[in-house]
Amino acid sequence: MSSSDQNTPRGPIDSSRIPRYAGPATFARLPRLDEVGTADIAVVGVPFDSGVSYRPGARFGGNAIREASRLLRPYNPAQDASPFALAQVADAGDIAANPFNINEAVETVEAAADDLLNSGARMMTLGGDHTIALPLLRSVAKKHGPVALLHFDAHLDTWDTYFGAEYTHGTPFRRAVEEGILDTEALSHVGTRGPLYGKQDLTDDEKMGFGIVTSADIYRRGADEVADQLRQRIGDRPLYISIDIDCLDPAHAPGTGTPEAGGMTSRELLEILRGLSSCNLVSADVVEVAPAYDHAEITAVAASHTAYELTTIMARQISAERAAGAK
Ligand SMILES: [Mn+2]
Numbered sequence: 438m439s440s441s442d443q444n445t446p447r448g449p450i451d452s453s454r455i456p457r458y459a460g461p462a463t464f465a466r467l468p469r470l471d472e473v474g475t476a477d478i479a480v481v482g483v484p485f486d487s488g489v490s491y492r493p494g495a496r497f498g499g500n501a502i503r504e505a506s507r508l509l510r511p512y513n514p515a516q517d518a519s520p521f522a523l524a525q526v527a528d529a530g531d532i533a534a535n536p537f538n539i540n541e542a543v544e545t546v547e548a549a550a551d552d553l554l555n556s557g558a559r560m561m562t563l564g565g566d567h568t569i570a571l572p573l574l575r576s577v578a579k580k581h582g583p584v585a586l587l588h589f590d591a592h593l594d595t596w597d598t599y600f601g602a603e604y605t606h607g608t609p610f611r612r613a614v615e616e617g618i619l620d621t622e623a624l625s626h627v628g629t630r631g632p633l634y635g636k637q638d639l640t641d642d643e644k645m646g647f648g649i650v651t652s653a654d655i656y657r658r659g660a661d662e663v664a665d666q667l668r669q670r671i672g673d674r675p676l677y678i679s680i681d682i683d684c685l686d687p688a689h690a691p692g693t694g695t696p697e698a699g700g701m702t703s704r705e706l707l708e709i710l711r712g713l714s715s716c717n718l719v720s721a722d723v724v725e726v727a728p729a730y731d732h733a734e735i736t737a738v739a740a741s742h743t744a745y746e747l748t749t750i751m752a753r754q755i756s757a758e759r760a761a762g763a764k
Pocket residue numbers: 567590592594606681725
Protein backbone atom coordinates (compact mmCIF):
# COMPACT_ATOMS: atom_id res chain seq x y z
CA MET A 438 0.00 0.00 0.00
CA SER A 439 1.41 3.36 -0.91
CA SER A 440 1.65 6.01 1.76
CA SER A 441 -0.67 8.27 -0.20
CA ASP A 442 -3.44 5.72 0.44
CA GLN A 443 -2.97 6.12 4.16
CA ASN A 444 -4.61 8.86 6.14
CA THR A 445 -1.81 9.09 8.66
CA PRO A 446 1.74 9.42 7.42
CA ARG A 447 4.39 7.59 9.38
CA GLY A 448 6.28 10.25 11.31
CA PRO A 449 9.63 10.49 13.05
CA ILE A 450 10.80 8.27 15.89
CA ASP A 451 9.18 9.37 19.16
CA SER A 452 11.96 11.18 21.00
CA SER A 453 10.12 10.90 24.31
CA ARG A 454 10.71 7.13 24.09
CA ILE A 455 14.02 6.82 22.27
CA PRO A 456 16.53 9.62 22.94
CA ARG A 457 17.34 11.81 19.96
CA TYR A 458 20.97 10.85 19.94
CA ALA A 459 20.29 7.09 19.75
CA GLY A 460 20.23 5.00 16.62
CA PRO A 461 21.13 5.70 13.01
CA ALA A 462 20.42 9.18 11.65
CA THR A 463 17.79 9.58 8.99
CA PHE A 464 16.67 13.14 8.22
CA ALA A 465 14.66 14.39 11.24
CA ARG A 466 14.51 10.74 12.46
CA LEU A 467 11.94 10.03 9.74
CA PRO A 468 11.36 6.54 8.34
CA ARG A 469 13.41 5.35 5.40
CA LEU A 470 11.68 5.32 2.04
CA ASP A 471 11.91 1.50 1.90
CA GLU A 472 9.97 1.36 5.18
CA VAL A 473 6.99 3.32 3.82
CA GLY A 474 6.96 2.32 0.15
CA THR A 475 6.36 5.72 -1.40
CA ALA A 476 6.67 9.26 -0.10
CA ASP A 477 5.18 12.64 -0.86
CA ILE A 478 8.55 14.21 -0.10
CA ALA A 479 11.77 12.22 -0.47
CA VAL A 480 14.79 13.55 1.40
CA VAL A 481 17.70 12.26 -0.64
CA GLY A 482 21.45 12.64 -0.28
CA VAL A 483 23.93 13.10 -3.10
CA PRO A 484 27.41 12.48 -1.70
CA PHE A 485 29.29 13.96 -4.64
CA ASP A 486 31.91 16.73 -4.55
CA SER A 487 34.11 16.11 -7.59
CA GLY A 488 32.91 19.40 -9.10
CA VAL A 489 34.41 21.75 -6.51
CA SER A 490 36.90 24.49 -7.34
CA TYR A 491 38.37 25.07 -3.86
CA ARG A 492 37.88 23.13 -0.61
CA PRO A 493 36.55 19.57 -1.09
CA GLY A 494 34.41 17.69 1.44
CA ALA A 495 30.76 18.34 0.55
CA ARG A 496 30.42 14.61 -0.20
CA PHE A 497 30.03 14.29 3.58
CA GLY A 498 27.44 17.07 3.77
CA GLY A 499 24.27 15.01 3.54
CA ASN A 500 25.13 12.79 6.46
CA ALA A 501 26.29 15.78 8.53
CA ILE A 502 22.90 17.41 7.92
CA ARG A 503 21.13 14.18 8.89
CA GLU A 504 23.10 14.02 12.16
CA ALA A 505 22.31 17.67 12.94
CA SER A 506 18.63 17.11 12.07
CA ARG A 507 18.13 14.81 15.08
CA LEU A 508 16.98 17.85 17.04
CA LEU A 509 14.24 18.91 14.60
CA ARG A 510 10.82 18.61 16.23
CA PRO A 511 7.56 17.76 14.46
CA TYR A 512 5.72 21.13 14.78
CA ASN A 513 6.96 24.20 12.89
CA PRO A 514 5.48 27.22 14.68
CA ALA A 515 6.80 29.74 12.12
CA GLN A 516 4.61 28.16 9.44
CA ASP A 517 1.99 26.81 11.88
CA ALA A 518 2.31 23.32 10.43
CA SER A 519 3.35 19.79 11.35
CA PRO A 520 5.01 18.86 8.07
CA PHE A 521 5.49 15.17 8.82
CA ALA A 522 1.79 14.79 9.65
CA LEU A 523 0.57 16.71 6.58
CA ALA A 524 2.55 14.58 4.13
CA GLN A 525 4.59 11.41 4.10
CA VAL A 526 8.19 12.55 4.32
CA ALA A 527 10.83 9.83 4.15
CA ASP A 528 14.59 9.53 3.88
CA ALA A 529 15.43 8.02 0.49
CA GLY A 530 19.10 7.41 1.34
CA ASP A 531 21.87 8.42 -1.03
CA ILE A 532 22.32 8.50 -4.79
CA ALA A 533 25.63 6.74 -5.43
CA ALA A 534 27.43 8.90 -7.99
CA ASN A 535 30.81 8.11 -9.58
CA PRO A 536 33.45 10.29 -7.86
CA PHE A 537 35.92 9.89 -10.77
CA ASN A 538 33.68 10.76 -13.71
CA ILE A 539 31.62 13.94 -13.43
CA ASN A 540 29.64 13.36 -16.64
CA GLU A 541 28.62 9.90 -15.50
CA ALA A 542 27.74 11.23 -12.03
CA VAL A 543 25.50 13.90 -13.57
CA GLU A 544 23.68 11.20 -15.56
CA THR A 545 23.30 9.01 -12.47
CA VAL A 546 21.80 11.84 -10.42
CA GLU A 547 19.35 12.71 -13.21
CA ALA A 548 18.18 9.10 -13.56
CA ALA A 549 17.73 8.66 -9.80
CA ALA A 550 15.85 11.98 -9.58
CA ASP A 551 13.60 10.83 -12.45
CA ASP A 552 12.73 7.71 -10.46
CA LEU A 553 11.83 9.70 -7.35
CA LEU A 554 9.75 12.29 -9.21
CA ASN A 555 7.99 9.61 -11.27
CA SER A 556 7.04 7.87 -8.02
CA GLY A 557 5.07 11.01 -7.17
CA ALA A 558 7.52 12.48 -4.67
CA ARG A 559 8.93 15.97 -4.45
CA MET A 560 12.65 16.00 -3.72
CA MET A 561 14.40 17.61 -0.79
CA THR A 562 17.99 16.94 -1.82
CA LEU A 563 20.99 17.20 0.50
CA GLY A 564 24.29 17.77 -1.32
CA GLY A 565 26.96 17.29 -2.31
CA ASP A 566 28.43 20.18 -4.23
CA HIS A 567 26.42 22.51 -6.47
CA THR A 568 27.15 20.52 -9.64
CA ILE A 569 24.18 18.33 -8.73
CA ALA A 570 21.65 21.14 -9.22
CA LEU A 571 21.89 20.69 -13.01
CA PRO A 572 20.73 17.06 -13.20
CA LEU A 573 18.11 17.75 -10.51
CA LEU A 574 16.73 20.66 -12.56
CA ARG A 575 16.76 18.57 -15.73
CA SER A 576 14.64 15.98 -14.01
CA VAL A 577 12.26 18.56 -12.52
CA ALA A 578 11.85 20.23 -15.94
CA LYS A 579 10.90 16.91 -17.53
CA LYS A 580 7.97 16.78 -15.11
CA HIS A 581 6.97 20.46 -14.84
CA GLY A 582 8.48 22.18 -17.88
CA PRO A 583 10.89 25.09 -17.38
CA VAL A 584 10.76 26.11 -13.72
CA ALA A 585 11.27 29.35 -11.82
CA LEU A 586 14.51 29.27 -9.85
CA LEU A 587 15.50 30.88 -6.58
CA HIS A 588 19.21 30.39 -6.11
CA PHE A 589 20.56 31.30 -2.66
CA ASP A 590 24.33 31.58 -2.89
CA ALA A 591 27.29 33.89 -2.33
CA HIS A 592 28.19 33.21 -5.96
CA LEU A 593 26.48 33.43 -9.33
CA ASP A 594 27.29 29.86 -10.43
CA THR A 595 26.71 30.94 -14.03
CA TRP A 596 30.33 30.75 -15.16
CA ASP A 597 31.09 28.91 -18.40
CA THR A 598 33.85 26.38 -17.64
CA TYR A 599 36.66 25.68 -15.18
CA PHE A 600 39.82 24.15 -16.66
CA GLY A 601 37.70 23.26 -19.66
CA ALA A 602 35.12 21.39 -17.59
CA GLU A 603 31.47 22.17 -18.35
CA TYR A 604 29.94 20.47 -15.32
CA THR A 605 31.28 21.96 -12.08
CA HIS A 606 29.85 23.57 -8.97
CA GLY A 607 30.35 27.02 -10.53
CA THR A 608 28.50 26.37 -13.78
CA PRO A 609 25.17 24.56 -13.23
CA PHE A 610 22.87 27.51 -13.87
CA ARG A 611 24.51 28.62 -17.13
CA ARG A 612 24.11 25.05 -18.39
CA ALA A 613 20.51 25.02 -17.19
CA VAL A 614 19.72 28.26 -19.07
CA GLU A 615 21.45 26.91 -22.21
CA GLU A 616 19.38 23.74 -21.98
CA GLY A 617 16.11 25.69 -21.74
CA ILE A 618 15.04 24.03 -18.48
CA LEU A 619 14.58 27.29 -16.54
CA ASP A 620 11.80 29.86 -16.91
CA THR A 621 13.94 32.89 -17.70
CA GLU A 622 11.13 35.24 -16.61
CA ALA A 623 11.63 34.17 -12.99
CA LEU A 624 15.28 33.60 -12.10
CA SER A 625 16.89 35.17 -9.05
CA HIS A 626 20.13 34.89 -7.15
CA VAL A 627 19.78 35.74 -3.47
CA GLY A 628 22.65 36.55 -1.12
CA THR A 629 25.25 37.31 -3.78
CA ARG A 630 28.46 39.03 -2.66
CA GLY A 631 32.21 38.89 -2.89
CA PRO A 632 34.77 39.52 -5.60
CA LEU A 633 34.17 38.41 -9.20
CA TYR A 634 36.56 37.79 -12.11
CA GLY A 635 35.27 40.96 -13.80
CA LYS A 636 32.21 43.12 -14.41
CA GLN A 637 31.42 40.94 -17.45
CA ASP A 638 30.37 38.18 -15.03
CA LEU A 639 27.40 40.35 -14.04
CA THR A 640 26.61 41.38 -17.62
CA ASP A 641 26.58 37.76 -18.78
CA ASP A 642 24.45 36.73 -15.82
CA GLU A 643 21.87 39.46 -16.48
CA LYS A 644 21.66 38.43 -20.15
CA MET A 645 20.69 34.94 -19.01
CA GLY A 646 17.71 36.49 -17.24
CA PHE A 647 18.82 36.50 -13.61
CA GLY A 648 17.86 39.18 -11.13
CA ILE A 649 20.11 39.66 -8.13
CA VAL A 650 19.24 40.32 -4.50
CA THR A 651 22.62 40.89 -2.91
CA SER A 652 23.49 40.09 0.66
CA ALA A 653 23.64 43.85 1.33
CA ASP A 654 20.12 44.27 -0.14
CA ILE A 655 18.82 41.81 2.45
CA TYR A 656 20.50 43.74 5.26
CA ARG A 657 19.17 47.08 4.02
CA ARG A 658 15.62 46.06 3.06
CA GLY A 659 14.92 43.18 5.41
CA ALA A 660 13.72 39.64 4.89
CA ASP A 661 10.00 40.42 4.55
CA GLU A 662 10.42 42.97 1.77
CA VAL A 663 12.86 40.72 -0.08
CA ALA A 664 10.47 37.76 0.17
CA ASP A 665 7.58 39.92 -1.11
CA GLN A 666 9.61 41.00 -4.13
CA LEU A 667 10.69 37.42 -4.91
CA ARG A 668 7.15 36.12 -4.52
CA GLN A 669 5.82 38.68 -6.99
CA ARG A 670 8.45 37.70 -9.54
CA ILE A 671 7.70 33.99 -9.14
CA GLY A 672 3.89 34.19 -9.12
CA ASP A 673 2.29 30.75 -9.42
CA ARG A 674 5.02 29.25 -11.58
CA PRO A 675 6.45 25.89 -10.52
CA LEU A 676 9.43 26.85 -8.38
CA TYR A 677 12.73 25.16 -7.59
CA ILE A 678 14.82 26.51 -4.70
CA SER A 679 18.54 25.73 -4.66
CA ILE A 680 20.36 26.75 -1.50
CA ASP A 681 24.13 26.84 -1.38
CA ILE A 682 24.84 27.06 2.34
CA ASP A 683 27.59 29.58 1.52
CA CYS A 684 24.78 32.11 1.06
CA LEU A 685 25.17 32.41 4.83
CA ASP A 686 27.98 34.39 6.37
CA PRO A 687 30.96 32.22 7.38
CA ALA A 688 29.98 33.02 10.99
CA HIS A 689 26.74 31.09 10.34
CA ALA A 690 28.19 28.52 7.95
CA PRO A 691 31.94 28.02 8.31
CA GLY A 692 31.74 24.46 7.01
CA THR A 693 31.61 25.10 3.30
CA GLY A 694 33.88 25.03 0.28
CA THR A 695 34.07 28.65 -0.91
CA PRO A 696 33.28 31.00 1.99
CA GLU A 697 32.79 34.75 1.44
CA ALA A 698 32.57 37.43 4.14
CA GLY A 699 29.49 39.63 4.50
CA GLY A 700 26.71 37.08 4.15
CA MET A 701 23.20 36.88 5.54
CA THR A 702 22.40 35.31 8.88
CA SER A 703 20.65 31.97 9.27
CA ARG A 704 17.71 33.94 10.75
CA GLU A 705 17.42 36.01 7.57
CA LEU A 706 17.55 32.93 5.34
CA LEU A 707 14.84 31.13 7.33
CA GLU A 708 12.65 34.24 7.39
CA ILE A 709 12.90 34.73 3.61
CA LEU A 710 11.93 31.09 3.08
CA ARG A 711 8.92 31.43 5.41
CA GLY A 712 7.87 34.45 3.33
CA LEU A 713 7.76 32.16 0.29
CA SER A 714 5.45 29.58 1.87
CA SER A 715 2.65 30.29 -0.60
CA CYS A 716 4.85 29.55 -3.64
CA ASN A 717 4.41 26.37 -5.69
CA LEU A 718 7.64 24.71 -4.54
CA VAL A 719 8.11 21.53 -6.57
CA SER A 720 11.52 20.47 -5.23
CA ALA A 721 14.57 21.94 -3.50
CA ASP A 722 18.18 21.30 -2.58
CA VAL A 723 20.62 22.35 0.14
CA VAL A 724 24.22 21.92 -0.98
CA GLU A 725 27.87 22.67 -0.20
CA VAL A 726 27.95 21.68 3.48
CA ALA A 727 31.55 20.55 4.04
CA PRO A 728 31.66 19.23 7.62
CA ALA A 729 35.47 19.00 7.86
CA TYR A 730 35.52 22.83 8.04
CA ASP A 731 32.55 23.03 10.39
CA HIS A 732 32.67 23.80 14.11
CA ALA A 733 30.17 22.48 16.63
CA GLU A 734 27.80 21.57 13.76
CA ILE A 735 27.04 25.29 13.13
CA THR A 736 26.72 24.77 9.38
CA ALA A 737 24.99 21.41 9.57
CA VAL A 738 22.40 22.74 12.06
CA ALA A 739 21.70 25.72 9.79
CA ALA A 740 21.35 23.39 6.81
CA SER A 741 19.04 21.02 8.69
CA HIS A 742 16.73 23.88 9.68
CA THR A 743 16.82 25.19 6.11
CA ALA A 744 15.75 21.80 4.77
CA TYR A 745 13.04 21.68 7.45
CA GLU A 746 11.53 25.01 6.31
CA LEU A 747 11.61 23.87 2.67
CA THR A 748 10.03 20.54 3.60
CA THR A 749 7.31 22.38 5.54
CA ILE A 750 6.47 24.56 2.52
CA MET A 751 6.11 21.47 0.32
CA ALA A 752 4.12 19.50 2.93
CA ARG A 753 1.63 22.35 3.37
CA GLN A 754 1.09 22.54 -0.37
CA ILE A 755 0.66 18.79 -0.73
CA SER A 756 -1.90 18.84 2.06
CA ALA A 757 -3.76 21.82 0.56
CA GLU A 758 -3.81 20.21 -2.90
CA ARG A 759 -5.15 17.01 -1.40
CA ALA A 760 -7.88 18.88 0.46
CA ALA A 761 -8.85 20.76 -2.73
CA GLY A 762 -8.92 17.48 -4.69
CA ALA A 763 -11.14 15.80 -2.09
CA LYS A 764 -13.85 18.46 -2.40
MN1 LIG B 1 26.98 27.47 -5.38
